[in-house]
Amino acid sequence: MKKILTLLTILSLSFTAASAEDTFNYDEQNLNKEFSQLNKIENYVNSNEGATLESIQKENAQLLSGIELSNENSATFLAGDLPANIPPFLWGCVLGVIGILLVYILSDNDKDLTKKAVIGCLVGWGAGIVIYLIFVASIFGAAASAI
Known part of the structure; x- marks a missing residue:
C-alpha cells in the first residue's frame, strides 16, 4: 500500500511540475505588444507635466481607445x-x-x-x-x- 501511495505521489508531483513549467513561460514580444499602449500613455504623461485623466480624454482620446476605465477609486470591499x-x-x-x-x-x-x-x-x-x-x-x- 505504501508503495502505491508513493508512486501516486511521485506521478502527481511530476505532472504538477510539468504543467507549472508551461505556466511560467512567456513570450516577450507578446508582452511588449500588450503593454505598448500603456507605454504610450506613460510617455505622454511624463512629457506633459500635470496631465490628468480628464485632460487626456479631451486632448488625446485615441491614447485611451481600447482601455476600460473606471472612475471609482474606492478601495472598499463588498x-x-x-x-x-x-x-x-x-x-x-x-x-x-x-x-x-x-x-x-x-x-x-x-x-x-x-x-x-x-x-x-x-x-x-x-x-x-x-x-x-x-x-x-x-x-x-x-x-x-x-x-
Missing part, C-alpha cells in the same frame, strides 16, 4: 469581495480579533462588515468556551467515576 470570498462573520469567528482587524482594514472601515466580524468573533469565543467546559466536565466526570 461582503463577497473580501479575500477568498470569505464572509466577515467567518473572518471574525475563525481568526478572532485578528479577523476583525483584517475586515476593518480590508473593507476600508466599513462598520457593517466590521460588526459582522465582531459577532463572528463572539460566537467563536462562545463556542470555544462551551467546548472547553464540556471537556473539563468530561475529565472531572471520568475522574469521579474512577474513584
Whole structure:
C-alpha cells in the first residue's frame, strides 16, 4: 500500500511540475505588444507635466481607445469581495480579533462588515468556551467515576 501511495505521489508531483513549467513561460514580444499602449500613455504623461485623466480624454482620446476605465477609486470591499470570498462573520469567528482587524482594514472601515466580524468573533469565543467546559466536565466526570 505504501508503495502505491508513493508512486501516486511521485506521478502527481511530476505532472504538477510539468504543467507549472508551461505556466511560467512567456513570450516577450507578446508582452511588449500588450503593454505598448500603456507605454504610450506613460510617455505622454511624463512629457506633459500635470496631465490628468480628464485632460487626456479631451486632448488625446485615441491614447485611451481600447482601455476600460473606471472612475471609482474606492478601495472598499463588498461582503463577497473580501479575500477568498470569505464572509466577515467567518473572518471574525475563525481568526478572532485578528479577523476583525483584517475586515476593518480590508473593507476600508466599513462598520457593517466590521460588526459582522465582531459577532463572528463572539460566537467563536462562545463556542470555544462551551467546548472547553464540556471537556473539563468530561475529565472531572471520568475522574469521579474512577474513584
